[in-house]
Amino acid sequence: MDRDRSSRYLQAMGVQVWRRRGEENGTGECAEASGLAGSLMAGDPALCPTEVASEPPTRETTEAVPSDTPAAMGWEQLHGAVTSCRACELCETRTQTVFGVGNRGADLMIIGEAPGADEDRQGEPFVGRAGQLLNLMLQAIGLKREQVYIANILKCRPPGNRDPRPQEAQRCEPYLMRQIALVRPRVLLSVGRISAQNLLRTVAPIGRLRGCWHEFGPDRTPLMVTYHPAYLLRSPDQKSRAWQDLLQVARRLRDRAGN
Numbered sequence: 001m002d003r004d005r006s007s008r009y010l011q012a013m014g015v016q017v018w019r020r021r022g023e024e025n026g027t028g029e030c031a032e033a034s035g036l037a038g039s040l041m042a043g044d045p046a047l048c049p050t051e052v053a054s055e056p057p058t059r060e061t062t063e064a065v066p067s068d069t070p071a072a073m074g075w076e077q078l079h080g081a082v083t084s085c086r087a088c089e090l091c092e093t094r095t096q097t098v099f100g101v102g103n104r105g106a107d108l109m110i111i112g113e114a115p116g117a118d119e120d121r122q123g124e125p126f127v128g129r130a131g132q133l134l135n136l137m138l139q140a141i142g143l144k145r146e147q148v149y150i151a152n153i154l155k156c157r158p159p160g161n162r163d164p165r166p167q168e169a170q171r172c173e174p175y176l177m178r179q180i181a182l183v184r185p186r187v188l189l190s191v192g193r194i195s196a197q198n199l200l201r202t203v204a205p206i207g208r209l210r211g212c213w214h215e216f217g218p219d220r221t222p223l224m225v226t227y228h229p230a231y232l233l234r235s236p237d238q239k240s241r242a243w244q245d246l247l248q249v250a251r252r253l254r255d256r257a258g259n
């Protein structure tokens, strides 16, 4: 992606873009980007020392599974199962389920927390202001929203946007695990504390989880944690850190595309 276009998206995100001295004629590059790119040239950072509380969820079992369980379902059957799901109390208060959206063969899969009010109304994850910021973040690394697959830990909105309860996340998990198994992404991007803690089975704070690589599932899919766009809207000073995480994702996608 050309630097000017990336810089425009970064400015739209609210990430300060600096020009190198002597490069104010439009040929300079973003200081945030160039600094990190330089550090990445020395190799990816080590895997995060995640505090794992229990075994991470597996993407799918190798044992024979009944055809009516999510692990055995194709896309349409899975979608139907989610739409009619009443496995936790959130079915009582949802407007509709929010299954997931995007390219079902995507290299990058983004996993958020749970639907908010806008998502509950529209039936699509990451819409509204947070969704617009996510779109800008993707565009800044040269990706369109339609090129990635986006899903949440929960498919139904918790009332009042409260945090998902452990039992709700547990009940909903088979759907997400099947989505990951069907997409088979090259890279996973976990956005927000709830997403990261559930996927990685940890209670570590997001500040300790972001910025380095984790591995997910039996395929050891590279997983990066970053801040949720809704949090970035409230804490714009953290946007440069999110940008650093995204740059690592972009580089890993490029590397893996070459394999």
Ligand code: SF4
Pocket: 082, 085, 086, 087, 088, 089, 090, 091, 097, 154, 155, 156, 168, 171, 172
């Ligand atoms: S949140 Fe998940 S488990 Fe609960 S009712 Fe919705 S789809 Fe079912």
